[in-house]
Amino acid sequence: MFAAAIFDMDGLLIDSERPIMAAWIEAARTLDIELSHSQYLQVVGLAMTESQHILASLLGGPDAYDHAAAHVRRRLQLERSDGTPLFPVKPGAAEFLAALRERGTRCAVASSSTSGQIQACLGSLGLLHHFSAFAGGDEVAHAKPDPALYLLAAERLGVDPAECIAFEDSENGAKAALAAGLRVVVVPDLKHPPEAITGRAFHVLESLHDAVPHLPRWFPSPAGTQGKQPA
Template identity: 80%
Template sequence: MFTAAIFDMDGLLIDSERPIMAAWIAAARTLDVELSHAQYLQCVGLAMGESKQILAALLGGVAAYQHAAAQVTAALQLERLAGDVRPLFPIKPGAAELLTALRGRGTRCAVASSSTRGQIAACLGSLDVLHHFEAFAGGDEVARAKPDPALYRLAAERLGVDPADCVAFEDSENGAKAALAAGMRVVVVPDLKHPPEAIVAQAFQVLDSLHDAVPHVARWFPS
């Protein structure tokens, strides 16, 4: 059915959204602001500029946002304890197994992430899964972020495949919209937010975890 698989990264391949959300909520408290989970979730899946605007409004302005952002950066850096070689963001359940299964069938894989190419390489390299991917498209390489399809189109172009021959794996609404707009089929694996019914209706599959995709590999990606 398909010849390539293209993956989002944050919240899909790596469990980054939860520790980042916890860091923002803690940073907001240093400003005497109670940032709720629901409020923070407005930012999930958005480009950095859009999430910055929302957080600045919730926190009390640009200066407050900058203060909190510095707190978040410091908090995440403190996660790297002395002598601790564990990656900052762990791999999501089923990701390694799915990538290994795809590699075993010769399925071509790429990453289309709003994170920068440098962040993609660092995160996936620390988890020893970078070698599964032939191509990468980072948010610093396109003019418009998801839900614009540019990232997914760039990833398919770098693989040298037609978008219609690709399955995109996504956790967020905007990511799913981007892949659909690029002409791909989308497997949604929700992380912090469940997709709205409109996305569920358009999805190829909605799965609880990447573990659940492994039994479908032989059918979705015939040799």
């Protein structure tokens, strides 16, 4: 039915939103500000410039933001001191990617993170080999919900966007994929997209583990490619 799968990364493949939120709440406390979960959720899924503006407003201005951002950068190292990943793989992600690889389905990542960050993060978690293409936020002029990232990812896969399923956790990400002409499977993370988005989704799942039973209908295995890695 579909030729390829394109994935968001943060909050979808990796559990990054929770550690990042915790770091910002901790950073706010160094400024004697109690940043609540609901306040922080305002920035989830937004472009960096938008999230910076909101956080600066919540924290007391640009200087306070710069202080907090420096604290967050120090806290968010790729690896913990004990060697375990700071951002673990989300439930079902590795299983689903392995199943897609086994079927010969082409996969890409379309993330607001930079292309370098995408490859470094997925490489550290042993997931990089599942993907044939990457589209990072540093490679397009406009962030999600603009469709540019998904259009670039589909182009690099050599697949028409209409023949792809996007997997997204956020409202802006789902909007971007829909605007690019992809079908969208929503897998909510910290912030559940509104009904206006989930109502337009191809499917809504609790985790990528729940996507595995749908594989025979979504990504039929072409004759002779079972078990082969796409070129």
